[in-house]
Amino acid sequence: MFGLGLGPGDPELVTPRARRILRRVGVVAYPAPETGPSFARSIVASLLTPALTEIAIRVPMAPERAPAQAAYDAGAAAIARHLDRGSDVAALCQGDPFFYGSFIQIFERLAPRYRIEVVPGVASLMACAAAAQAPLAVRDEPLLVVPAPIEEGELERLLAGADNAVIIKLGRHFAKVRRVLERLGRADRAIYVERASLAAERVLPLAAVDPATVPYFSLVLLRGGTEAGS
Amino acid sequence: MFGLGLGPGDPELVTPRARRILRRVGVVAYPAPETGPSFARSIVASLLTPALTEIAIRVPMAPERAPAQAAYDAGAAAIARHLDRGSDVAALCQGDPFFYGSFIQIFERLAPRYRIEVVPGVASLMACAAAAQAPLAVRDEPLLVVPAPIEEGELERLLAGADNAVIIKLGRHFAKVRRVLERLGRADRAIYVERASLAAERVLPLAAVDPATVPYFSLVLLRGGTEAGS
Numbered sequence: 001m002f003g004l005g006l007g008p009g010d011p012e013l014v015t016p017r018a019r020r021i022l023r024r025v026g027v028v029a030y031p032a033p034e035t036g037p038s039f040a041r042s043i044v045a046s047l048l049t050p051a052l053t054e055i056a057i058r059v060p061m062a063p064e065r066a067p068a069q070a071a072y073d074a075g076a077a078a079i080a081r082h083l084d085r086g087s088d089v090a091a092l093c094q095g096d097p098f099f100y101g102s103f104i105q106i107f108e109r110l111a112p113r114y115r116i117e118v119v120p121g122v123a124s125l126m127a128c129a130a131a132a133q134a135p136l137a138v139r140d141e142p143l144l145v146v147p148a149p150i151e152e153g154e155l156e157r158l159l160a161g162a163d164n165a166v167i168i169k170l171g172r173h174f175a176k177v178r179r180v181l182e183r184l185g186r187a188d189r190a191i192y193v194e195r196a197s198l199a200a201e202r203v204l205p206l207a208a209v210d211p212a213t214v215p216y217f218s219l220v221l222l223r224g225g226t227e228a229g230s
Numbered sequence: 231m232f233g234l235g236l237g238p239g240d241p242e243l244v245t246p247r248a249r250r251i252l253r254r255v256g257v258v259a260y261p262a263p264e265t266g267p268s269f270a271r272s273i274v275a276s277l278l279t280p281a282l283t284e285i286a287i288r289v290p291m292a293p294e295r296a297p298a299q300a301a302y303d304a305g306a307a308a309i310a311r312h313l314d315r316g317s318d319v320a321a322l323c324q325g326d327p328f329f330y331g332s333f334i335q336i337f338e339r340l341a342p343r344y345r346i347e348v349v350p351g352v353a354s355l356m357a358c359a360a361a362a363q364a365p366l367a368v369r370d371e372p373l374l375v376v377p378a379p380i381e382e383g384e385l386e387r388l389l390a391g392a393d394n395a396v397i398i399k400l401g402r403h404f405a406k407v408r409r410v411l412e413r414l415g416r417a418d419r420a421i422y423v424e425r426a427s428l429a430a431e432r433v434l435p436l437a438a439v440d441p442a443t444v445p446y447f448s449l450v451l452l453r454g455g456t457e458a459g460s
Contacts, residue, residue, distance in 0.1 A: 005356065012247035015352065017240070096352075098359040104368045111363065118360035120427075122245065122326075126235065126350035129328040133341065133348065138334045140399075142388060143375040150370050158372055161391070169370075197350075 001079065001089040001114055003097040003107060005121020006043040010197035013122045014044060021090055021119065022047050027082045029055035029075060030092040031102045039217075040092040053087070055079060059102065072102075076109035083114055094217075096123040100147070100168065124217065125166055127196035132203050134191055134221050137164045141224075148173035156180045163224020174214040178206055186222060194218035231309065231319040231344055233327040233337060235351020236273040240427035243352045244274060251320055251349065252277050257312045259285035259305060260322040261332045269447075270322040283317070285309060289332065302332075306339035313344055324447075326353040330377070330398065354447065355396055357426035362433050364421055364451050367394045371454075378403035386410045393454020404444040408436055416452060424448035 002021050007013035022028070022044060032038035038056060041048070048054075057075030060067040079089050097103040097118050107116060125145065129136045137143040144162035146155065147169045159165055159180060167177050170192075181187040192204045194215055206220065232251050237243035252258070252274060262268035268286060271278070278284075287305030290297040309319050327333040327348050337346060355375065359366045367373040374392035376385065377399045389395055389410060397407050400422075411417040422434045424445055436450065 005352070005360075007245070008350070010247070012250070013245045013350070015237070015243045015245055017242035020242070096356040096359075098365040099356055100367055100369075101365075104365040107365065116363070118363065120238070120243070120352045120356035120360040122235070122350045122352055123356055126326040126329055126353055129326075130235075130348035130350040133346070135328040135331075135334040135337065137330055137375070139330075140377040140379045142377070142380070145367070145373040145375070147370040147372070150372070 001083055001091065001110065001116050003091045003093055003101075003103045003116060003118040005093050005096040005101075005119055006040060007122035008095055008124045008127035008197040009039070009043055009195065011043055011046065013127070013197060014047075015119070015121065018044075018119050018121065019047060024088070025052075025090040026087040027053040027055065027079075027089040028092055029057060029079050029089060029106070032056040032058050034058050034060055038092075040094045043094060044092060053082070055082075055089075057106075072105040072109065076106050079106065080110060080113070083110075093121065094124075096121045099123045099125070124196060124219065125168070128166075128193035128219050129221060131196040131201055132191045132193050132221055134223060136166065136221070148177050152176050152180060156183065159184060159186070159222070162222075165222040167220040167222070169216060170214050170218045170220065171216040172214070174209065174218075175211040177220060178209070178211070181206065181220070181222070189223065191221045192218065193221065231313055231321065231340065231346050233321045233323055233331075233333045233346060233348040235323050235326040235331075235349055236270060237352035238325060238354045238357035238427040239269070239273055239425065241273055241276065243357070243427060245349070245351065248274075248349050248351065249277060254318070255282075255320040256317040257283040257285065257309075257319040258322055259287060259309050259319060259336070262286045262288050264288050264290055268322075270324045273324060274322065283312070285312075285319075287336075302335040302339065306336050309336065310340060310343070323351065324354075326351045329353045329355070354426060354449065355398070358396075358423035358449050359451060361426040361431055362421045362423050362451055364453060366396065366451070378407050382406050382410060386413065389414060389416070389452070392452075395452040397450040397452070399446060400444050400448045400450065401446040402444070404439065404448075405441040407450060408439070408441070411436065411450070411452070419453065421451045422448065423451065
């Protein structure tokens, strides 16, 4: 089977390799919310034919982990049934499969039993930096990626030690992130990006963001130092 | 002008958007060693026509920064001359332009005067994780990216505080990196990857690597924790 990185959302950022594999598999699987369409599927909707079998892995967004784990168990089992029958399966992944992708859940369940080829994709991280016209890191600078849902004190401790950082998965955690950055005196230089590469893309200073409107697919870019990246 | 992320090396990972822009510009610029071919150019060599004007920005690899800065100054000036004459220019970048790309040097020189569109690419980070079958990070785990050339004590301090980490730009710094990971008791779980997505790609345990053969385009993946990414 395949894990296909489809990039941040713009179909023009889907690589030829992912397109070629999509044309040859009989089954596609993708994550989706409990109700409504799958973002990963939407990126390649124009490439999917009616002959394809589709497996929607509907993952509850509950704070408890058990319901999501059960959904991944069922999704992996459904994929395995197709593989056992000799059908090849492509799992569709927004961004890159191994960079915080829910595909990792499927990979860890199936990799012990099946050969899985992962096709890397353009990660949202890079798409957001491009949208913001803001380099992530240069030369010998470290770069920290940190998910916003972590505990506030831990978030502050990590960011205090990182000149260049990206805070991902903002959603309902945005207000907490802004609070931490204000305490660290770094809110003014931070850049907020949502839905990079899509028509609805927005790049804003932190102060201009309404926390009530922040989607899960958004992040904050922080560049440290005073040196102009030379 | 454009900064085009061309991915880790496999031409099948060059996005349709980068291909479309390549077809419409009259000038391409790319980094190259003082002598010999440019890796960025090689990724799209089959797409370049004889009608294109090519600017090779030959960057000395000296430890001093002044010669490299002078090369970027000259490269940016050459690009600016074409832009001023009304030609459009695409800068070719291996990986992603804003993720440790030498393109950042060109961007910082020209962005104050010209409109620059950056097209994100598949970063080597993601290509190496795919090659190694090793997820970078999942759920709420932080991920640290750290360039190998930094000072040994600082490298050790940073890695001691990071469960998930990627050490990039290994080259002649490999022996130092392995020494640090051995001191931290983490060498056994580290994975070495070089030239991901190319025919010469290699994935090795740290102990099997000959430091004399390590190229600049290589990295070490470190995954912390005992939890299977659930």
